[in-house]
Amino acid sequence: MELPKSLTAVTSFSKILFGVLFVTLPFLGFYLGMGYQKTLTPNFVESLPPVVRSTLTPSIDPTADWKTYTNEEYGFSLKYPQTWNYYPGALDYIFLFSKDDGPPEYKVNVSVEDKKRDYLTGACKPIFIDNHKGIRCESRTFVESERGVEVNYYVTGIQVEVPYQNKLYYFTVYASDATAPERIPYFSQILSTFKFLDRDVELINEASITDKCEVKIVTNKKTYVEKTGYSGISISCNNKEERLKGLEISPSKKYAAFQDISGGIDSMVKIFSAEYKRAFQLYVYGTSIIYGVEFLPEDKLLVLNGYPQEPYLTVYDIEKLFADYPNDIDTTYWYFKDVSKHSKSFQLPKDQYYSYKIVINNLEDQVEISGITEDGKAEYNIKTYKLSEI
Numbered sequence: 001m002e003l004p005k006s007l008t009a010v011t012s013f014s015k016i017l018f019g020v021l022f023v024t025l026p027f028l029g030f031y032l033g034m035g036y037q038k039t040l041t042p043n044f045v046e047s048l049p050p051v052v053r054s055t056l057t058p059s060i061d062p063t064a065d066w067k068t069y070t071n072e073e074y075g076f077s078l079k080y081p082q083t084w085n086y087y088p089g090a091l092d093y094i095f096l097f098s099k100d101d102g103p104p105e106y107k108v109n110v111s112v113e114d115k116k117r118d119y120l121t122g123a124c125k126p127i128f129i130d131n132h133k134g135i136r137c138e139s140r141t142f143v144e145s146e147r148g149v150e151v152n153y154y155v156t157g158i159q160v161e162v163p164y165q166n167k168l169y170y171f172t173v174y175a176s177d178a179t180a181p182e183r184i185p186y187f188s189q190i191l192s193t194f195k196f197l198d199r200d201v202e203l204i205n206e207a208s209i210t211d212k213c214e215v216k217i218v219t220n221k222k223t224y225v226e227k228t229g230y231s232g233i234s235i236s237c238n239n240k241e242e243r244l245k246g247l248e249i250s251p252s253k254k255y256a257a258f259q260d261i262s263g264g265i266d267s268m269v270k271i272f273s274a275e276y277k278r279a280f281q282l283y284v285y286g287t288s289i290i291y292g293v294e295f296l297p298e299d300k301l302l303v304l305n306g307y308p309q310e311p312y313l314t315v316y317d318i319e320k321l322f323a324d325y326p327n328d329i330d331t332t333y334w335y336f337k338d339v340s341k342h343s344k345s346f347q348l349p350k351d352q353y354y355s356y357k358i359v360i361n362n363l364e365d366q367v368e369i370s371g372i373t374e375d376g377k378a379e380y381n382i383k384t385y386k387l388s389e390i
Helices: 012-040 180-193 318-323
Strands: 067-071 076-080 085-088 094-098 107-113 123-129 132-146 149-164 167-176 204-209 215-219 223-226 255-262 266-273 278-284 289-296 300-307 310-317 343-347 355-361 366-372 379-386
Touching: 067 094, 076 107, 076 180, 107 180, 123 149, 167 180, 204 255, 215 255, 223 266, 223 278, 255 278, 255 289, 266 289, 266 300, 266 318, 278 300, 278 310, 289 355, 300 355, 310 318
Parallel strands: none
Antiparallel strands: 067 076, 085 094, 094 107, 107 167, 123 132, 132 149, 149 167, 204 215, 215 223, 255 266, 266 278, 289 300, 300 310, 310 343, 355 366, 366 379
16 A cells, blocks of 8 residues: 655655654653652662761870879889778788778789799789780689678689799789679779889989089999099189089989089080980080079970070970980080070070079979079069970
8 A cells, every 4th residue: 555645755844853853752761761760769868877976085094193102122113093092011022002901802912022922723814014924813712601600702813923023023802792893993903004113224313513523423323423624623622512503413313414614614514314324515605604504394404594684594305415316416525516406595684683593483384583683682583484485
């Protein structure tokens, strides 16, 4: 059958209609398909659980305000709760820490012994105390009677043994089941604060000036004598405290500072180091006067020098200066090549007093500089610095 020519003929209208349908039909199909998909699938974004952001809480040291016990003879220190007390044991190598002086199950026992003791048996595991390996043993014993009275409770016992320098350090605690929740955590916390005193480190115990204007340094291992410019030119030391004023030992006991002279006329300050077993020239101040030398916490050194009409205060970080050793040290004349990296200077008011002095006020956390009149009867505060400023 032959179709009419009017149905098969290509006209301008049919071309336009074909073009429109060719472009629009794919988009229409995509749109209808997406609508159908939404009816089948729940909204994924809306179904996501809410994001919870956690805030990190800084950890609090539960032992921060505890008491500290130090034993120089046996070389250890530890902390114990504020509500507890220390009691000497029956023997001089036994030390007890307790909330009261009641029965043994309320005590933490520390003993330092020459030979091994078997206080406890039971499950044992390794433990580290102040980076030294030991062993922790724990046992649990059922008690049916006590002094003829029926009691029926368990006693938990823990013993820690740590060998150190030919000694055995024992830590022991006993607790009934009723007191275990309170006692055992305290025991672990006390162990965490235990420290061995490092006896191998050489520290300065005292410093003094001899009749020959030498500086005598006594450490825990040896005595050293440092000659000064005064002793070298045979100046009388009748007024040695004035000639070598400012002889100070640092808080860490690693350093001692003292005044000296160079070339018979220039004032300077030297630092004796217990680690390096000698004195180092810190700085030469020329013909200016050194009024005072004082150590601050963290081994920072204050030097007050200058002239009556022009005083200066300089702060030296001694620990940082020695951290550069030996790169920043002249090992021929033993002086610091550059102290400016770890020092700070302050020019004080020009009030022209006869002398000046440093007053460290630890309660107020500040340093006060006072001017002194010629008769020595009056002092006036001329400048105050917060420790944080220097």
